[in-house]
Amino acid sequence: MAKAVVELRTCTRDFGGVRAVDAMDLAILEGEFLSLLGPSGCGKTTTLNLIAGFVEPTAGRILIDGEDVTGLPAHRRGLGVVFQSYALFPHLSVFENVAFGLRERRVPAAEIERRVAEALALVRLDRLGRQKPAELSGGMQQRVALARALVYRPRVLLLDEPLAALDKKLREEMRDELRAIQRSVGITTVFVTHDQAEALGLSDRIAVMSRGRIEQLGTPRDVYERPATRFVADFIGASTILRGRAIGADLVALSPGLTIKVSAVGALAMGRDVELAIRPERVHLAAAPGTGTAAARIEGIVYQGALTEVTARLGDGQQVRAFVTEPAPLPLAPGQTVHLSLPADAFMVLA
């Protein structure tokens, strides 16, 4: 197993009575791209600030390369940080922005010249060194910020929602570029985001956070396909959650007349209340009733281009969401009764 570069050991951070980070344990491994994913206020940015040294933990230790850096100020941690607002120095040229960290390290002038040029080439901004940041577009500014954070070869790269300020198309381009650069440099990276698509597409591992705690830590496939908690299932992939009672090793009754077959990893405990999650893309519209289908009444239809989001209510009153790809197998209208195909292997049993 790869060794841990950054370790948080039961780190807690309070801001005047509010617990932003709650006894967190996290090890970030050599060379990996780890995302801290969660809604706003979940403590992901505070976690990043703890690692960067911008805020100190109220309790707990922080280690970098096995060395305790708790209490060590940011300027002595040697990490690279990219901010959501870019935070480029407006009074310095692009060249001087990128050279900043090298100058602070008293690198000889000739080497600064060479390494800044390399860094600007890495982010495809060579020849723009003399411009001021304000003369560049948002995407270019973010690349300058990336070059600035990478040029002195930091141990860890910390990215605080670096794509959030860009428009959608640019964001997707930057996402791919960011991943390519991170791979080519091979730097251990922590990426803070509230955007699940970004986290799923970029990460080696994702830490899904809620209320200052890690709900689940795993590969994108893990957290998407095997959410550990109801929060994760709900936050990632917008699952439908159904409540019921186990009436057999693989049978769950939502109501006396409505039984669903699930192929869970282990056998269900008889008589226990369970929560099932199913992704909207796994729910299909069936032409006729059959095995694994349930009747439902359509309540809402939202056309989204590539797919149509359909909300339907089952006989017991619980709602199910389905993504129907175009062309729809049958004409859809609110109030219409349809048969939803709910594959047994699409259900996730939540703890």
Next chain:
Amino acid sequence: MLKAAVTALVAFMTLPTVVVIVVSFNPTAILSFPPSGFSFRWYENALTYPQFQRAALNSLWVTLGAVAVALPVGTAAALALERGKLRLPTLWATLLLSPLVVPGVAAGLGFLILAASLGMIRSRAVLIAAHVALVLPFVVRSVWVSVRNLDAALERAAASLGATPWRVFRRVTLPLLRPGLFAALLFAVVVSVNEFVVSLFVSNRVTEILPVAMYSYVVNYTDPTIAAMSTLFITATFAVIWLADRFTGLGRVFLHHR
């Protein structure tokens, strides 16, 4: 209608200045208007009058001294107001941001009594200290505006790049505060150079600054020398502001034109 009103208002406001300038070129020794001819003799008189020369030098030193103290102290105060976790923040802001509301006579008397109790009556140090107190609110306010506009992420970024707190201040904070510091400098100079009432209390013939010397002159003589001196004073003040505007585009911060 509105245009005429504005013209009248501007005329009314500038009239005293115009009268002083015109009178300063009067060839006769009487402060009369309109003038009876044209002459530079009162300028010659003003520039060669020893007490004006001494007072001009005093003004220079007092203003330099006051600015040298008020600028760093005021900058620190502005940073503390915005960043420091002060108890009673509104009280501090009120004290540091508003010019003294007490009448100049009261303030002057206060400084005089303080100086006397310290056994430093009529010392230059007291004069400079008084000027520091008078210009400080202008300095703090000007710098404070720049501090408020400063993005704290920039300072964090500099720290993450390896800059010590002092280097962050030198390379990021200070350069970004420059417009505010420049406005502060200008305010401080203008206020200090024009200060009269408090200076009258805490100076004597040897230490008095130009406005006080001009007042003393008027008390004793009534010839256009004082008009010539005033015209020079006005010209110098305008020149400073014009140059500042020219070289820094300060007008945007200062006068809201352009």
